Amino acid sequence: MSDIEKQVKSGYEDASSITSQHVNPISSPTYAFKTSTNKWQSFKDSFKRVEVEELDPNLTEAERVAIATARAPLKRHLKSRHLQMIAIGGAIGTGLFVGSGSSLRTAGPAGLLIGYGISSTFILCMICALGELAVEFPISGGFTTYATRFVDESFGFAANFNYALQWLVVLPLEIVSASITVNYWGTPKKYRDGFVALFWVVIVVINLFGVKGYGEAEFVFSIIKVTCVLGFIICGIALVCGARGNYIGGTYWQHPYGAFVGDTAGARFKGTMSVFASAAFAFAGSELVGLAAAETANPRKTLPKAAKQVFWRITIFYIASLTLVGLLVSHKDPRLIGSSSVDAAASPFVIALVSHGIKGLPSVVNVVICIAVLSVGNSAVYACSRTLSAFSEQGYAPKWMNLEYVDRAGRPIVGIAITSIFGILAFIAASEKEGEVFNWLLALSGLSSLFTWAGICLCHIRFRRALSAQGRSTNELSFCSPVGVGGSYYGLFVIILVFIAEFWVAAWPSGFKQMSPSAIAESFFETYLSLPIVLACYVGHKLYKRNWTLFIPASEMDIDTGRREVDIEQLKADIAQEKAELAAKPFYVRWYAYAC
Template sequence: MSDIEKQVKSGYEETSSTVSHTGVNPVSSPIYSYKTSGSKWQNFRDSFKRVEIEELDPNLTEAERVAIATANSPLKRHLKNRHLQMIAIGGAIGTGLFVGSGSSLRTAGPAGLLIGYGISSTFILCMICALGELAVEFPVSGGFTTYCTRFVDESFGFAANLNYAIQWLVVLPLEIVAASITVNYWGTPKKYRDGFVALFYVVIVVINLFGVKGYGEAEFVFSIIKVTCVIGFIICGICLVCGVRGGYIGGTYWHAPYGAFVGDTPGARFKGTMSVFTSAAFAFAGSELVGLASAETANPRKTLPSACKQVFWRITIFYIVSLTLIGLLVSHKDSRLIGSSSVDAAASPFVIALVSHGIKGLPSVVNVVICIAVLSVGNSAVYACSRTLSAFSEQGYAPKWMNLEYVDRAGRPLVGIIITSVFGLLCFIAASDKEGDVFNWLMALSGLSSLFTWGGICLCHIRFRRALSAQGRATDELSFASPVGVGGSYYGLFVIILVFIAEFWVAAWPTGYKEMTTGAIVENFFEIYLSFPIVLVCYLGHKIYKRNWTIFIPASDMDIDTGRREVDLEQLKADIAQEKAEIAAKPIYKRVWHLLC
């Protein structure tokens, strides 16, 4: 073991696996644990103490220090395959689907709704596959936010980390207030709203204090409930559309006087369809959580590939099928649909569809599930933001006095959890008369953040493959290679850039802008596009501060070994070759299933 590796102080035990490659120094990836003694209460108190580790060799370069620090983060590896499957699904099925889709239906119509979500699902596939490849090879602290620093550029990594942390910081209070508003469906008096806010807030914080295992188990339960609800709605929706209950509906709402699109001109219809991408980004946000969780997964090589592929298919099927039924059951002219992504359970198109067609009882069930979905996304927000803040500090972006990299003996990034939870207290704006304005600006902060994150993941994958080629290495050493290849990442990045351009047009010249005041146009622009200038300011500001004017780290200089958990790359290649031979010998239907799922 080399001198630069971290060692655990006296009283702790260390287990490690070593990564090696010809001509590359081995780097350990230790898992830290501690010996317990005394009463359960004493052990509980001690679990909040920091896992103390020695400083790294000061002679290391900045890139080496960041790579080793994130690879050796003392997070616990308690997540199993079932947790990973449900974490990504749970993060992506929330108020964006149950409520926010109503806003998209109102502004784009049923056809525009499907086009927007359909195109979004294609680059989600490319992103998920690219993320799976990177996360299997480098299950490090911070996941994809760390890859931006290692494979693209330090300034890009700074902007990506800060963008992702801000995104989840604002999602937490947003989701908690959503839950408090949901209970209004049953006529709950407004004076009790603070009580429900406090209840949801406490539940989310307590779950995360149980560590990654508590988070994983909670997401597993929450996601099963949400998936069951969506499947039940799909079955019920098909019956309603086919006329099993009442008259035949079919494509009534796609034709006159309703129409498949919103707007009388091609330009208006196009803008309406483009507006879907913002709400789709909000709805799909969280599908990348499986990559962030890789650092806390026991065996990422076995669990991550299937999790990434299956997550895409499940999310796509749930979204596309359920939204198709929504477009068939609810008119985009329905006055009950919301005009923004703020959350009102009574405005959920799922609830409207059931109420409009005389279904009793189920609307209340859907609202209960919306509450659970909000808890799930809020739970994911604390998890994601706390891990991102910890990795942000480990990469040297945060002042030392903030102590963001603090990880306790139970593997919890405690300071990150505290900061996220404190920011979550904004949820008590539920009692304010200005909650609508605050909602809109919180949404503006997170609106396009996911698109930037997904584009960054695709770019990291492109740069990683470029580094493999430049260093004379091939994909046969990869435990899992993206099924859509590096071409899929180019496609995903290209489409996301086009969406940013289209969204700029929609934000700067909204439908009916000639009748709008200058102040209204400016407000509309920043409500849609605020996250983009924030990311740009972070990127350029870091460039100026560091006086680093390089765009990309040279491919030949990239560290593509630190953080891998496999002991022997030559043995790994042999194992992969054997696995491919075994798969090739199977019947074609099994080979297709393995490729897709």
């Protein structure tokens, strides 16, 4: 047994935790503490910190981080049904229901589909890469921790800070969105504070139930969102085919509407490029299945299915629904002009139903939009609190902040508290400056997701490089990305192109010749504020640590600590047996196993 494995094991062992010599200390961490028979006392005790043995001070920084994140005392209460619904419907939110209206207005129906279609390809590659890494390393912090282990310490710091800040900002944004959404029914503005408080309390209470509360809530929220989108698709197909007595077909793609916005090829191209920012916002959260791996009972079985189901979510819920939106709503519809992530009346889904005389359903869609923003707010607290905990475990936060504090119920309670307190910013909904504050908060999250996805692809590339450099192969992996390492290269390349395109759109927006320099600068930073923040984190950490290496050498990379399956030979035998059993089954069973 290596020194690292001994250290991990010593951190877990107590009188009751190791019951057999075959127990894997990394995969089955348990911690001893007395429980009271009194329910109130047990509830109070659940907030007490789980104590783990101090790490050996002689360990290197890389070894310390690997062990600390591998043995984080998070509860593994997420089941297969939770993870699959998070994968299928977890990322469906206001970006799809409302934000797509802005993209339709600026790019047209064809530009909308091209932007989302290209985005979906690198999202799929990223999810497959993340699935491979998360199955092998279901550790605290997930992909933000991979950045530290597989790329570079400074890159890891920037990735952690960026991801935590993204979700920290998203929480008040979504609560404000939910509070304004109720205006659809004519709710007086004076009640907005009350709705802000209501939504904030609901989100915080859900997360106080721990990962099980998050999983159950997302399971229910995702079912509602998926049902709504499927219902819209069925209704939309009927309307396009003339169910209301008026055949629509491709009317809004033809003259005088047009498939694109703009009179010149350059204007049409720029309009299409502007869709990527909206698509990034809509797809944000697709990576949450990887973050949840550390709290999943059996990631080797559930994560591959969840990763593959992302393809169907993209195809059915995004591409199909947005195709119908482009067929049912004109990009010149004046109701789209006010499109933003908080104006539910500008939702193209609602406009499509209202325009074609469907009564009742617009209110149903609006209720689902409220549920969607609650779902995203719920995910924001979950993701930010876990990222802050991993941020501290990797040594990036001051010790006095206690961000790595995990209580006996498996909740990173300090991270939950910080995220929840920041969510109180949602009370800007009652301010006259609400729009300005909202726009700048949105700018902070801006392209953050793209940085995260690029980082995941890079981590996968570096992991595969380490396997090769250390004379090992993909045969020892429980799950290999269906698109391989080539998919990660493709995803990283396309995301870099998107950054370049977005820089062009931000620096020279449509009609910039008529804009003042201050208006151009404001427009640029509202789109691209994430870039200077990430660069400042990366360069600042390099200067502070005086670490000038670009990548951790592949031959020195730790690709073992944190694995739940530590017996590689047994794992290979299990995988071979599973493949043999699957090969003996009928074709349709094998096809379903491959696709789903």
